Amino acid sequence: MKEISSAIQLIPLENYIGLSVALFSIGMMGVLFRRNTIAILMCLELMFNSVNLLLTAFSAYHSDPAGQVFVFFIMIVAAAEIAIGLSIVVMMKRNVDSVDINLLNRLKW
Amino acid sequence: MVASIPYITLAWLVPAFPLLGFLITGLGKNRLKHNQAGILASTMVALSFLTSLFLFFTLRSSGQESATITLFNWISAGDMKIPFAFLIDHLSITMMLIVTGVGALIHIYSIGYMHDDERVNSFFAQMNLFTFSMLLLVMGANYLILFIGWEGVGFCSYLLIGFWFKNPEFNYAARKAFVMNRIGDLGFILGIILLFFTFKSVSFTEVFTQAATLQAGAPLITLITILLLVGAVGKSAQIPLYTWLPDAMAGPTPVSALIHAATMVTAGIYMIARSSILYNLAPITLNIMIGLGLATAIFAAIIGLRQNDIKKVLAYSTVSQLGYMFLALGLGAYSSAVFHLTTHAFFKALLFLGAGSIIHAMGGEQDIRKMGGLRKKMPITYLTFLAGTLAISGIPPFSGFFSKDLILNHAFESSPILYILALGGALITCFYMFRLLYLVFFGNQRLDTAHPHESPRVMTIPLIILSILAVFGGFLNIPSLFGGESGFSDFLHKAITSKVTEEMGASTEIGLIAASLALLGFIIFMAYRTYVKKSVIPAGDKESQSVFAKAISNKFYIDQIYATLFEKPFGFLSDFFFKQIEIKVLDPIIDEIGILTSKLGDQVRKLQQGIMSFYFFAMVAGILLFIIFILIV
Amino acid sequence: MSAIILLTVFGIIVLYLGFAENKTILAPVAITGLVISMVLSIKDWGLGSKYFHDMMIIDNFSIAFNVSMLIITILIFLFGINYYKRMEHHVAEQYALMIFALTGAFLMTSFSNLIMLFLGIEILSIPLYILAGGKKSSFRSNEASFKYFLLGSFATAFFLFGIALVYGASATFYLPEIKNYIAQFNGHLPPMLMVGLLFILIGVAFKVAVAPFHFWSPDVYEGSPTLVTAFMATVVKTAGFAAFYRLLGMGLLPLPGPLEKTLWVMTMLSLLVGNLAALNQTNFKRLLAYSAIVHTGFMMLAMLSQHDSSASVLLYYTFVYSLATVPLFIIFIHMKRASNGLEELSIFRGLYKQKPWMAVFMTILLMSLAGLPPTAGFLAKYRVFILSISRGYLAISIFAIIMAIIGIYYYFYVLREAFSESNDPNPIEITKLNAALIIVCGVAVLLLGLFVWTVPI
């Protein structure tokens, strides 16, 4: 445990932050620009994981376990969310026979 | 306060009788038999005449000058205390006698005149109401009570002018009369309010006692007197507010006699004579009045020259006679004005009633060109009418002579030019009156359809009584020149403080009288030559020859001018305000706010496109904007 | 705490009852569960008990909000008895999911640690994603859940990122410590912390549908089954605001200037956008969605004018608002059924002719939403304005008042429909229970308006 955190601390914090911010932005861009729902779900996962990365890094640097605990929470919740999401996508596929996000636009104005 | 004079408190009976008559005839107008209403109404007025006569003598016998009878507090708000009170003094008692006396005669006359009208009962109700208001006017102990009567008579004249309401023109005439009176009334009420602010009271006695202390020519007093004058001008049909009076002839002839000759139109004279003390303090106003009066006298007389409707002629003569009274007032000879008012009440009522009997006889015909030769047919009417004509023309010893002569003398005192102008007006009057007389009674009958006949006794007796008054009324006030002691003026001077008192030299006076008499004779002869010898039939208004003549017969186009100056613009303004400003500007502004909001709402709604990617974008955009916001702020 | 646990247990029980194909017992059981947990949570009043290393603090604030949410949920369940009659399968799940969502809401009212807040939000949201898609066959329901899910988790991502940043800066998830940490900067926060806090606020703001993060709410409200919409419009909003207030009150107040300005901007935007969009709205559920956004604005106003009584005003406002909204949805569903499936405003026509009393109560409820005396809605707005004006936010208060005027327009537009003649009136049949619900709520709204009820929290 100790050496892991020390190993983490070999790389300066800025890099972690930069990396996770980059990941987060990539995910965000994906959500923005992809129209395939599955892809969007994956991008969302990416965003969550960037947060996880960030949290681990911080907890390592603060040498405070709470952050890592939180990571587990996030993983579980994300898993649950994705499960729901996939089921919704299945339902959507059944209804409109497609997974294009912009196909469902009956509700407007 | 209750006066010490015995029985003076009975004064409230005087207006009470006509009021009672009004209520009975008004409420029971569907039940009363044909003549009952008339008889009842006449009795009521006669009763109040007797009462005023009684009051007159009691006042005379008791050396006192005046008595105030307070009935109750009408308006009392803070320091404004306006009791409902009557003031009985020599002036008001005179007016009461005139109003009730002449009024009674005219009521009796109307019984015969209105005999065939189906709404005779409401006619008498309204006549009684008028008498009541007129009595309030003359008896009121303060300006506001006076104002009640003032507006009341205006309203009654509105009712009576429009008595035959089926005819739109009559209704128009009625409205015109009322509105023009109202214009005057606004000035009057403002004057009263200023009086109140100045003297903290509107009761005659207090105002005059305080006013005696003020110095002459104070701008405030001038303003007040001018405002009161505006009211008088409206009521007494002076320039520029005279046009309603000729139109008011639409009403039944007794109405014209009572309201538009004898009583109501003289209310202005009464009011100013009553406020003589104030007017003595306002020389400017007096001069204005001289100008107005003289102008009206001559102007109306000129118009009267070419009128062919018998009642219109009399109407214009009324206007011009009122002009003379104003002249007298302006000269500060208030008692002379009131004297002329009295005589005028006699002979003008007489003339109108005579005209009424003529019209009655001619079956409603009012055009003098269609009459003629009635001398034989209706002798009584002829004689009485003649008396009236002589009186109004100022032929001695008829009443008109004394009163008018008095005014002319005063005019001469102030300046000869005034005298000459006034005399000219008198001569014109004389001319058109005799023109009327000749055209109607002389020559041969020009209308063969109608079968003229003498009027019934109920109409002729009032004529006779009035003619007697018209003939001998002048002797009430014989100037010292003829060995009289001008009792009337002295009697009035207890209530009025005239400005001019001094008698001029007998010689000049005789000279003046002689000159005027000569001219009068000449004028009468002219008229005789024109209308009896040559028996000229005056041309109709249309085919008048010269421009001037056209102008006269069209009354100098005054009505048209007023129409274009006031009535049309008013209607236009009304339409403009409503159709342009209200509909097109004010209302839309409010609506537009709503419409714009809802348009905006539609735009906002359109943002909600229902497409996911847009929502993502919107969200991210929002987040980024806020990030930038917090980082720069 | 026991309340939450018991609630979870009852959720599972209801879930299992679903195997017994007997719908009639579901609602009673669920409601008993709610009642019991209400009793339990009231029992803790004034204790201020802490759990899990103070990650949860159940104080009067949370209890008050929990109880109000429980009351509303009970009303909704009672409504559900009739609403779910037509539904053959999976009725148990509906109740169970709502109960679970409620537990999430409880967490949101009583957290004192960002982890708990996150968990609460997720436990509240995930069942809602499912509930929104309750009508499997219907496109609209499907679309609603789809949008709600995607946008929801997107927002969650930002929320989490925010938490991570704050954690990175302050090395803690505990609100009080975060408060101390922020305090030491006295206003001038480092950008990372600032952004983190912003993201956290945005995450919560998304849940309560504050403009410009409101886009999901009209669509979701419209698409979801009406009962779920009612649940979202009332309980979820209440929970969201409880969390929001707790977040600010425990952690972030006094807000650093930029953030406060941001929130003010959000407030005014919500008032404006919600009103304008509602102005010409023809679909009743969307109308209520937009009006909900406006009410969010008012609640923000109450919350941001930081005052001791803000919490109680907020509680009062949310409760009154929910109390007026639920019966409106009940009336709406009956009109919808009477007009076989339409959701336009015109379906209300002829209501006064057929069921005068319903029209009268609709009047009372709409007046309450519009904020006219003598209803509770007026008093709520009045107290909000008292807060904001006494804090000196005059301009914003005037703006809010103008917005209230616009609001009156569309509420009374609906009312006018209800009181005008209809050309083809279908019979409206309503069960005694629902009638009772409407009447009780209406009377409650009136009484709350007449006799002020304040909870010292």
Place this chain on the structure above:
Amino acid sequence: MILIIILLLPVITGLFLLLLRNPATVRFIALGSALVNLILTLGLISTVPSTTYTIDSTHFMGTQFTLGYDGISLIMLLLTNLLFPFIILSGFTRAHIKIPVLNFLILFTQSSLIGVFLAQNAFLFYIFWELTLIPVYFILLLWGGENRRAVTLKFFIYTLTGSLFLLFGIIYLYTWTGSLHTTDFSAFNQLHLPADTQTWLFWILFIAFAIKLPIFPFHTWQPSTYTMASKQGVMILAGVMTKMGIYGALRFLFPIVPQGVLFWQNTVITMCLIGVVYASVIAFRQTNIKRLIAFSSMAHISLMAAAMFALNYYSLQGLLFQVISHGVTIVALFYLVHLIQERTGTLELPQMGGLKLAAPNMAILLLMVVLGSIALPLTSGFVGEFLIITGLAKQSIWIAVFGGLTMILGAIYMLYAYQRIMLGDENPALSKIKDVQVIDYLILIPLIAIIFILGVYPQPILNLLEESVNSMQKLLIPANEVVTLFLR
């Protein structure tokens, strides 16, 4: 206690009426309660006024429930309870749908109006102020004339806009009371706000009353609403509800923001005078009687508003006297107009004329009411307008001149309208119509009697007002004496 009875009796009766079915009984019970209220009010007035009555219940809407009255409230109370019996009675003639509901709404309005006039507490005042709007909204919406839906909504929103600003003002004042935490008028009258605050707060408070009165630029809701409204609706609106504006202004502006009033005094008076002339001129060419009378009412109300802002003894006396007079006159007028409409089936003047031949008594009654409306002496209208013009003249003679124009213009359009309705030659279309019936006499004779009795003997009202008017007019620095103004 009597205040509580007067306040609650109508609405409770109304609720009871909802249980009944038979129209006749409903009408008579409603009438009965209104009469009882009138009697109670008269009793109240006969006893010595200006004691305030308090229920100390902080739990009523979180505020103190304080009822009370001074002369001004009493006048308003008298007006309300005097007119409502006639308003209810006027509903006897026509067979409406849902008689119980209608009467309930009317009585509800009465209660809330009474509340407005008795409230000694700004918050309470506001509650009742808004409450009046609700029943009236439904009376207009359910019993109104053509395109009532749009007009009603406009009226509702317009007036509410004003009152919400009033609410803002009240809360703002509340915050000024500081630790007192009260909205009592007594407390508001004590706080002396800084002058600049008063200048802007004036409009926040006044806008509501300006719309309700209405005065010049804010009047656009009024003609359409009056024209559309049902008989009883328009009676309530024109007879009583406009007076709410006057009452509110007297309660709020002069005691609380006197400097603001002084600052805006001439502006507002100018607006009012513009309204006087504008409305009178417009009325002249109107062809719809109701719209015509709506504009004439606006002219009179504008004059009263001007008098209010002249705020000297006479203008206030005149104003409050005119409140009664105008209320009675306008109600009688609108009743007659509706009578004519029911008989002839039209409101358009061009289609009328010659009515006097078929219905002479109706003509006479109408003429009497018209006299009251054009302020002929010995009608109540004259006393009021004379005092008002006196007050205006105290402010400035020019204001008095413009205000006095109502005398002329009113005569012009009213007599013109009268002529076009009643006079003129026989109108074959209308020759068969029925004349006035007993029920109409029951309503019109008392109203006309009031008009003339107050015209001849106005003292009772004036005495009633003496005290409170004195206290009210001390609030502002008196305007310079017109005498000095002209002697200079």
